[in-house]
Amino acid sequence: MVTRRDLLTFTSFSMALAALGFTPAVFAARRLKLAAQVPFTFEGLIQQARESARHPYVAPEQVPDSAVANINYDVYSKVMYKPEYALFNEGVSRFPVTFFSVSSLHKLPLKMSVVENKSAREIIQNADYFTFPDNYQNALSAVKGNVFSGFRVLEHQQSFESHGVKDWVSFLGASYFRAVGEQGQFGLSARGIAINTVFGDTKEEFPDFTHFWFETPEKGSDHLVVYALLDGPSVCGAYRFDMQRTKGVVMDVECSLFLRRDVGRLGIAPQTSMFWFSELAKGSASDWRPEVHDSDGLALWTGGDEHIWRPLNNPLQIRLSAFSDNNPRGFGLRQKQRDFASYLGSAGYERRPDLWVEPKGDWGKGAVQLVEIPTDDEIFDNIAAMWVPEKEAKAGSEYQFSYRLHWLADEPFPSKLARCGITRMGRGGNPGAYKDPDARKFMVEFQGDVLEHLPADTHLDAVVTASRGTLKDIRVEKSPGGKGHWRTFFDLHAEGKEPVELRLYLKSGDKTLSETWMYQYLPFTSSPKPMQGV
Template identity: 40%
Template sequence: MRGRTTIQWIVSLGIFGAPLAQASGITFEDVIARAEALAEAPFEAPEATLPEPLQNLSYDTYRQIRFDPERAYWRNESPFSLQLFHSGFLFPHPIKLNVIDGGDVEPIRFDTDDYTYEGAARELLDHDLSGSGHAGFRLHYPLNSDEYHDEVAVFLGSNYFRLVGQGQVYGLSTRGVAIHTALAEEEEFPEFREFWFFKPDEDATAITFLALLDGPSLSGAYRFTLTPGEQTRMDVEVALFAREDIDKLGIAPLTSMFTFGEATPSPPEDFRPQVHDSDGLLMHTGAGEWIWRPLDNPEQLHLSLFSDADPAGFGLMQRERDFSHYLDMEAQYHRRPSQWVEPLEDWGAGHVELVEIATPDETHDNIVAYWVSDTRLNAGESQRFHYSTHTLNGTPQEHDLARVIRTRQGQAGIAGNAEAPGQHERQFIVDFSGGELDALASEADVQLYLETSSGDVREPHVLALPDRQWRASFRVPADKMTDIRLRLELDDQPISETWNYVWYPDA
């Protein structure tokens, strides 16, 4: 199987040692049954099996442990290959990994020969590491060329995973589920406990694998189908079973980072114009409206709810794709992916929720977006969801309206004149491009639809800019919190997405 002695075939064991199925194979229905059974019993935290030398690894030492690519699973048998992560450091609870091949289930056992231990990590080999296990895995595929297998997906820590498409580098993260995010009670992070990979064949363009998730409030069964490409796609089927009442359940969560951008001030000592993995939340409502919400790094937590029914999609976007907007060759923010979530069935009534948390720098993820159903998940109940999530560089293909390309704001007064009108107002400009604007003459009768929660807005204007761009501008009181919506219209019909922003006086 891997150019060495094949691991003996045995029956896979489920979490906590309970048999999950016979060696004839594992199905999604088997994992669903296991998740349901887990939820009917009291929660059992993972056992502490990590050998003592791995329990207190530093970040630098952990980075000196690397999986040997020559030991990758399926590397000579399929376009897909599988590499593993060592337990230790921030990952104290090993997960179970299995391969389903021809109906048989083969556990992937921990083996120090799979890894190289460099520097201080070499001392670990003086100890018995047989109970170490694996912290996670990454999947490789010839994404950008036939000669090299790029990393296209990684599952590591709690229920997090990341995807990249062609020409991209890792940025935002996806989660299996979000529980009690931005509530007074502590947020809960259930963990993926076990995975089963259906071995891909020699011509595979997609790979399917199953996962079992468990945490104090719920358990879940997942079927993932990964299709790498220009827009790497993950189809997700999930069945969730509640052990306890859940006050807030976030579906298809996306977690990202926004430190500063075009509409926010940059630190005086930072040479970079912008620093973020994502610059806005895009939504396609069940009613067909496209909404763009620029992200912010607030002084205190901000929570925004966008009510909807049967949403068509939502995602965190990295629209700024030009290197000159970041000037950061190390972080490569211009290559970070956008990610779009598309329900593959009706989700009913609920809301997209955006959480923006204050962060001092780019080392902290501070942006979360997810779907919350109006139907609560209480103890003893279950819910199912089916959706796809995929990476992209631009805007979803079905979005054919003009897009927001620039948001700027500042004091509306005149420099040097404290008595000038507008001294206590906030000036906004919002620039649009694309869609019908590409074919409009500069004298076209484009109207501005603008509404605010305060009803107080001054000097609204719309005008043509060079290069087929159009600008909306207006002022609002600087001392009032104001929720703002605007779009461009022609003959009373929308020709742009809806720009939405909340002005906070303390910003």
């Protein structure tokens, strides 16, 4: 156990080293065991990935099940990285880096290196870098070689004084990573790549980040640059992450991808989230809480300058929606409901971050694809969103993508038009006249400066379309709630069980007043079957 006295001694030691002129990398070497220097540049890493993709994939060796069988979820949550071995602990960066150990949940050991002056030194890993709970002091004794399975970036040097969650970025498992938003809460995850997500009978592939390089930051910098090598049966890639702690987190991502074999669905800048239910469509026996989700909708800003809001579903069967575009301006899964009263639980769903992808450069033609998978529990991620290029992904193809990830509480570039608010659905018709069992009434709310001060008797038009069925009783009114919101009502009659694609926006004369609301209505009555998500 590390005491406050140990921390004070460690701080004094680092100050003494600085006074003697030792560089941050030398300081790290004094605490962590580092291998000899080798040349390193991002261009060199890209070439390494390109060369690797020309050869058959060799799966990295995982630690044997028997070696980590005792490190289950409960034990793993109590394994602590020793602060004296943190990377960039003192005097260099605001943000120390610590590491996760391998476990029964994460059995792939990863390589980690420190970069300075175009040279890299690999960290020689050791189980002694960790403390373990009582009765598990030798939990990693059977593991030979590397023992790191991921890393996290801490908020500040004082994070070591508490075992509470103080990190703002975490990379752990396959190519998954996540960051906190403006309210300091983790939620949905991003991935380096998505390969064949729900693509016919083809099994989804989960490539791994196998080696990370941490660039020694300049003194006082609020950025941390990390490089990564991605490897999998179908792809090899090189990544550069420039991560900045702002009011949320901003990441500039550059990646070069090289395909070993054909890929049916190549997902760029993918993100993964959870949607169980909301007040829009909730089974009466689902749960006592009003809503349970990490994200409640997909937001799009198209290359044609249209802003779209698409609420999420928990369907009875896997659903794939594609939003074709050319050079999209942005997309992301959002958590619009920010009131505690919408959730009432202790999981902090009202604080979960949005994740917005801002493409850079020419992304060309393709589609933002949304995957919705059935679930009956909040423990599964069942939602995925990604950009899929139009051109087929063939073996030997090379791709370069650049984009910025915004982990915030709202879109970084919101529409100046009225924006979609809550959506509600119920049986169609009016009180005393519910005669059509196939009819559903929708209420969609809009809000924004363009509507806020309009008199209640202003005539607005709702432009509503449906892929099938009949629309009736379309009307627009100013909400009586006194917040300047407006809402649209309409009834949809659609026989059968096939989905209905709905589209709605407000206008006054020839002037568009709102962003576009889109929804996939699923006229099913039974509860979804559980299925593990993506």
